[in-house]
Amino acid sequence: MKSSNLGYPRIGKDREWKKALEAFWAGKLDETTFLAQMEQIRKQHLVKQQKKGIDWIPVNDFTFYDHMLDMAVMFGLIPKRFAYAGGPVPLATYFAMARGNKDAVASEMTKWFNTNYHYIVPEFGERTPVLTENRPLQAYLEARDQLGIAGKPVIVGPYTFVKLSKGYAKDEFERVVDQIVPLYVDVLRELELHGVEWVQIDEPAFVLDLTGQDKVLIRRVYEQFSQALPHLKLMVQTYFEAVDWYEELIELPVHGLGLDFVHGKTANLANLTTHGFPQDKVLGAGVIDGRNIWRSALEEKWELVKTLCTVVAPERVWVQPSSSLLHVPVTVEDETDLPEEVRVALAFADEKLAEVRLLVQGFQYGKYVISKEIAQNEKDLQRLAQSPARNRQEVQEARKALASTAAKRAVPFHERREIQQATWKLPLLPTTTIGSFPQTTEVRQARQQFKKGNWTVEQYDAFIQEQIREWIAIQEQIGLDVLVHGEFERTDMVEYFGEKLDGFVFTKNGWVQSYGSRCVKPPVIYGDVQFVSPMTVKESVYAKSLTDKPVKGMLTGPSTILNWSFVRDDVSRQEVCEQIALALRKEVEALEAAGIRMIQVDEPALREGLPLKQADRAAYLDWAVKSFRVATSTVEPGTQIHTHMCYCEFHDFIDAISELDADVISIETSRSHGELVSVFGTCTYDKGIGLGVYDIHSPRVPAVAEIEEMVSRGVQVLPPGQFWINPDCGLKTRGREETIASLKNMVAATHAVRNRLAQKA
Incomplete structure (x- = not known):
């Protein structure tokens, strides 16, 4: 042997x-x-x-x-x-x-x-x-x-x-x-x-x-x-x-x-x-x-x-x-x-x-x-x-109760859409970003100072607020229609939430390669997952206080937290995902109660959890989609739920994407040179779509004409009223100047298409 x-x-x-x-x-x-x-x-x-x-x-x-x-x-x-x-x-x-x-x-x-x-x-x-x-x-x-x-x-x-x-x-x-x-x-x-x-x-x-x-x-x-x-x-x-x-x-x-x-x-x-x-x-x-x-x-x-x-x-x-x-x-x-x-x-x-x-x-x-x-x-x-963390009866009973829950929004999308349009009064082809802004050396150093105990909570909060204030102003100057707070307090979109939920632990050096030099340190889900206290409300509310424009609250979805973590192997992945969904539901409700009425629950990893065998996919999508709805379905009709996915074959599960019942889904179309747009040209899809019109994994600044062409292609296959315009992913890995330049070009391209559409009308 x-x-x-x-x-x-x-x-x-x-x-x-x-x-x-x-x-x-x-x-x-x-x-x-x-x-x-x-x-x-x-x-x-x-x-x-x-x-x-x-x-x-x-x-x-x-x-x-x-x-x-x-x-x-x-x-x-x-x-x-x-x-x-x-x-x-x-x-x-x-x-x-x-x-x-x-x-x-x-x-x-x-x-x-x-x-x-x-x-x-x-x-x-x-x-x-x-x-x-x-x-x-x-x-x-x-x-x-x-x-x-x-x-x-x-x-x-x-x-x-x-x-x-x-x-x-x-x-x-x-x-x-x-x-x-x-x-x-x-x-x-x-x-x-x-x-x-x-x-x-x-x-x-x-x-x-x-x-x-x-x-x-x-x-x-x-x-x-x-x-x-x-x-x-x-x-x-x-x-x-x-x-x-x-x-x-x-x-x-x-x-x-x-x-x-x-x-x-x-x-x-x-x-x-x-x-x-x-x-x-x-x-x-x-x-x-x-x-x-x-x-x-x-x-x-x-x-x-x-x-x-x-x-x-x-x-x-x-x-x-x-x-x-x-x-x-x-x-x-x-x-x-x-x-x-x-x-x-x-x-x-x-x-x-x-x-x-x-x-x-x-x-x-x-x-x-x-x-x-x-x-x-x-x-x-x-x-x-035998660890108490693996034997939380309250969590396990709440998860079991989901079997008899439909987990659906109280009002169907076509009615919610009218309510939301009246509420937000956004222009045609609204512009926004996926959530994060550049995490500079200064941001990373501040986080380390706080983690090492060299900074007080007050010092760190003041620093984060300074970053939020600066980037809210930048977004307004660029002319974006819907703003974000920038996620400067977050190391990683999964790790951040794992640190604030029970049932997770974190390694010191447990890095793995995601793509290129991009390494991630996945959380370890070792016990039953439980909500502790609000995780994102403070930063979102502060950002909202600085502008009259809408500000999105930003969360990571249950399937992505599951798929981007190392998951305990003593219970099913479905059970873990549903526990996460119940914890996130409480966060969504806390954001809404604090006046944040646009909430993005990102699910970039939903597709990667899809079983390789066709025969096994329906069962996975059933519980993965339901978990998303468990987390998002209790909000009011006027609260707009966004989600984001990237770098995956959407044609594999376009029906499941629709079943998420998110009001807006943002997708990647840049590296695939707009090919994903054609999926929506052949499939029936009635909800909002955010076109990821430029590649954030590349340091290059896309030209206005390049983005304009991408947007124009989109509005040829679906009504312009369905589209939002955004980068294809978060901007945390990019530099400040290239980010600002790219977003300015994105807004300029969008305005050019808007003007053309207005002239045709």
């Missing part, structure tokens, strides 16, 4: 990766120094895994930004707007694709399956794919020649890569896959020639709902690999769910198959025990949760591996995480401030690798070797289960 890992967190124990990236972008590091620092971080990660006793260590899982972007660059898929002339792709072009530049909009970014990781979407169609460099080979040779580690190169498989790309018609999918396969063969052949034994080919798209035609295509692709690469061993790795076409999958001409026995445990295990497993293949057994942070119940995992070994000989089993450890923090080592019952129940990447190695040792040398660890593990997990 061997131990294996599928991928290691890139960011480093102290976010060294993020710091190097941002220093390079800021011009504080030259390219040579930047590359040297990245090499050092990459090697440290490999050596650490070696010291953990991992037999099959992944290489080429490290990236300067995103692994899908790396694949696109390796295959020369550089959109023409980036003025690429061929050959090895310069770093400037690489980062321009990810972040945009003054001349070109960044490539689209969207969620990696149902996780909170965002990938850069490759674009086919403008260039013929060509191999620019062999990145997996470079990674392998570095590890072998400099560290003595014969690693396992990792590469995204052709089916998944093309499936997650854009730029081709639906009926061209097979043609594009066939076009890219010879480049894969070139990459893999070079690996074979340099002595690589195993290559991990990630095919997470294999767990989606595949057609018969898809399966025929996949078979053809892997037969080509088998014929061209007689000595190279391929481990086809699936994760995030079970594979529905197991009997056909195990017949692929490859040497190993990786299955998820955490998130796809029931179906994958049933298939394995019912249909067996080929005697000539290795089973990559994903038994340790690669996406959540709780310690495994070792006795349970022992029995699971034992069951697998009744079907597959132990020497043909690799024990491994269920997915790449990209989705969890690096180590629990520094988390000394957590409650003890929580701390001992946590396992981040390093601890998960220790669990992998422990299980392998038990099977290699006998269970008695790890008996003490199993006993302590059981004791630690039981201690958390």
Whole structure:
């Protein structure tokens, strides 16, 4: 039996990766120094895994930004707007694709399956794919020649890569896959020639709902690999769910198959025990949760591996995480401030690798070797289960009562709309923002001073009020129609609320990558969630006192708090989400009572919680949508409920979006170049829509004409009266001057479209 890992967190124990990236972008590091620092971080990660006793260590899982972007660059898929002339792709072009530049909009970014990781979407169609460099080979040779580690190169498989790309018609999918396969063969052949034994080919798209035609295509692709690469061993790795076409999958001409026995445990295990497993293949057994942070119940995992070994000989089993450890923090080592019952129940990447190695040792040398660890593990997990925080009867009873609650607004939307129009008297195409404004060094330092106890509550409140006052004035000068307070008191849109609700704890260094250098520190939901006291009223009321214009109250929705947290695994996600919704309902009611009659409850993560299997989606959407309505349905008809979503395939669940019954939903249309607008051209949708008309993840300032074109496209598919105009997301990561310039252009573009519409009328 061997131990294996599928991928290691890139960011480093102290976010060294993020710091190097941002220093390079800021011009504080030259390219040579930047590359040297990245090499050092990459090697440290490999050596650490070696010291953990991992037999099959992944290489080429490290990236300067995103692994899908790396694949696109390796295959020369550089959109023409980036003025690429061929050959090895310069770093400037690489980062321009990810972040945009003054001349070109960044490539689209969207969620990696149902996780909170965002990938850069490759674009086919403008260039013929060509191999620019062999990145997996470079990674392998570095590890072998400099560290003595014969690693396992990792590469995204052709089916998944093309499936997650854009730029081709639906009926061209097979043609594009066939076009890219010879480049894969070139990459893999070079690996074979340099002595690589195993290559991990990630095919997470294999767990989606595949057609018969898809399966025929996949078979053809892997037969080509088998014929061209007689000595190279391929481990086809699936994760995030079970594979529905197991009997056909195990017949692929490859040497190993990786299955998820955490998130796809029931179906994958049933298939394995019912249909067996080929005697000539290795089973990559994903038994340790690669996406959540709780310690495994070792006795349970022992029995699971034992069951697998009744079907597959132990020497043909690799024990491994269920997915790449990209989705969890690096180590629990520094988390000394957590409650003890929580701390001992946590396992981040390093601890998960220790669990992998422990299980392998038990099977290699006998269970008695790890008996003490199993006993302590059981004791630690039981201690958390008995915590008072997990046994709040009042919360549990209130949640159960929701089963008989409809959770609907008292007045239907078409009536509410008339009431709200009479109340607010807003112009056509009202302009607003999503909520946050730039969090400068000064803002972050003030927050740290307060957290460290160097500032009093009065000092900190005065500072926050100063920021709110300044940005209310800026918004009025720009000419925005609906204002926000700016969220200067908030580190993160989920963490902030978790800090004020019971049932959460927070790590000191539990960072994970969200996109690019953007790292987040998800809250840990370990107990029953309960409202304590108002969380946002003070700042919203202060902002409202400074202006005659409407000011939105800003909250994060229940599904987003759920999906962007590490969630307890002893109860269903539905139960946790409904507990959060009940707590947020009290906050919504407190805002309304304080005179805040526009309330935005953001749900950017609603889509990412959508199950990968079509058959499972209705049940999820039922409770996720109801949770939103639980939080928002008790307000008066004149109170306008907004929500916000970003970077997701809205066509997947447009009906569910309507069922949220929000008065206005803001969506992203910038990176997708307005494609989402077309969704509303073919679907019936009667509520307000906020068009996200420029990309806040890029430092570039959009031109007035560019935004004007986006707005014009929107009003061609739906009545202008349905649209609001806003950036595509919050502005906390942007600089002050670029934010002001971009918003001025947004307002100018909106006025131009308004004037044209008025002339036509």
